[in-house]
Amino acid sequence: MRREAFFGLADRLNGRLQGDEVLFARLGVEASDFVRLNQNRVRQAGSVRSADLGLTLIQGRKQVEGDCQLSGDSTADEAMALSLLQRLRERLPHVPDDPYLNVGETALEIHRDLPATLPDSNEAIGTLTEFAEGLDLVGIWAAGSLADGLASSIGHRCWQQSHSFNLDWSCYLDRDKAVKESYSGFDWQPAALAERIARQRERLAVMARPQRRIEPDRYRAYLAPAAVQELMDMLAWGGFGLRDHRTHQTPLLALVNGEQRLHPDLSIHEEHGRGLSAGFTDEGFAKPPRVALIEQGRFKDCLVDARSAKEYGEPVNAAVESPESVAVGAGDLPADEVLARLGTGIYVGNLWYCNWSDRNACRVTGMTRFGTFWVENGALVAPLAVMRFDDSLYHLLGDRLEALTAERELILSPDTYGGRSSDSALLPGILVGGIELAL
Known part of the structure; x- marks a missing residue:
């Protein structure tokens, strides 16, 4: 029609x-x-x-x-x-x-x-x-x-x-x-x-080499944009909605209260004007082109849907209280220098099965699975056996965050349940000084 x-x-x-x-x-x-x-x-x-x-x-x-x-x-x-x-x-x-x-x-x-x-x-x-x-x-x-x-x-x-x-x-x-x-x-x-x-x-040629097994510990790592998306999905789970904030159920409560801070180079926005999602809500409100969620490491604004707006007396700025068109600001690390800057550590292509292990501490657990490699002297040397990570986003996106890539990748949701999803993300990769591998 x-x-x-x-x-x-x-x-x-x-x-x-x-x-x-x-x-x-x-x-x-x-x-x-x-x-x-x-x-x-x-x-x-x-x-x-x-x-x-x-x-x-x-x-x-x-x-x-x-x-x-x-x-x-x-x-x-x-x-x-x-x-x-x-x-x-x-x-x-x-x-x-x-x-x-x-x-x-x-x-x-x-x-x-x-x-x-x-x-x-x-x-x-x-x-x-x-x-x-x-x-x-x-x-x-x-x-x-x-x-x-x-x-x-x-x-x-x-x-x-x-x-x-x-x-x-x-x-x-x-x-x-x-x-x-x-x-x-x-x-x-x-x-x-x-x-x-x-x-x-x-990378398949590298994967054909004998698998490397490492002991649970903290390792220097680079997380590709697809892996960063999993972390953003976790933050979307209660991290930015007004209702979650007013009922103190957000995993970012310590950030909001000033007890924690993310890295000053980290900014996260909901970009209604960029994404595939409609620029208006089902209730007849226009969405602003951009909503600052995290600005230079500090919490800025919540996403507010029509019902929360009515309940808490705030203006509507979203159709739902989780990002539909999230964007993480770019950094200054060229993508072709990622492995050299990583030196020795782990290249994480994807994260899987993520969940909160300690919601109040913004702590996430998940698996490395596909496309994770051991890196030495700036080169991929061996595939890494599947490992479980368990770490706080206050570390991965805060005090251990060393750099964000200058290039960002547009990732459209592949979800087709009930129809093609209009969710999207514009994300850099991130270099971190350490990620905790639990087993």
Whole structure:
């Protein structure tokens, strides 16, 4: 469904409202191609074309919600939407008042179309399999467009459409020995893909060497952007939401209270203006282009959704109280000097199965797994046996943080559960003076 068709449907629904009813209509549209690969061959290919309509009917302090999937037939879709509206009207008298009901009461217009240069999926997969000839490549390709629409009887008319690709894959050497990579974004460049696969070939050659085992201890380490993303995901778990802060459940409580500080070179922002997520909320509030979460090592602002805004009397600045378009500021360490600066220690390509081991101390545990190597004199010398780390982010992002890379990697979420995710991250790699390996 296109923008004009959605707004037209919303207008016809608004014409059926009774008395002081208020209606918010949301639309989520996806047109994506998916390809699954194994042993560098296509094993499954398909496409998804979907349009999901959500309605929120409000009267006084009461609200009810419902949704339906549209077919593309305008007559049938309108009948389905009107039927949904009637069912919501029948439910409305039976729900209690909502004390935290909060919607934008001023008409809002936002129209945004993010440009992109996407290849034909057949062309992209052909390029991938050609570059990876001879490798046991396993992965998934997802590409296409996502659109979000919002219309209300108050006068909201908001639309955002984006186009992107996401290639997430691993190349296996033997059994669980593999090197993982990803390539995603808005501008398809075969040369960038070739560079990643060439790097995988080099690391698979190192992985073929005898595995190095080291004793649990603290080791100097470099964490690649994919590993940094896992740390950001942990911080997103209660670290930045206003409700978590006001109820003192945030793992960053010691930072907020001034008892701890992160490295002064570390800044973390939510960049609504950059990401794939819509620049407006389902409740009809515009998101600011940027929210400073951590500024030069100090906590700055929380993410505030509509319900928390109502409860705590703060302005809305997010749709949800966890980052959707997180960005960590770049440093001054050139990527091609990472191994030389590391010297001797551990190169961590990815982290897995992360969880809080001590939430109050902002302490995280997880596994190194794929793509972790022992480094000596600035060179990868051997694959490292799987190890568990257990360390505080106050150390990894604080007193032991030595440098952030000057280059940052755009990582789009590969999550496709219920539809392609619009979450993204723009991240550098980090060099740390020590990471605690527990076993």
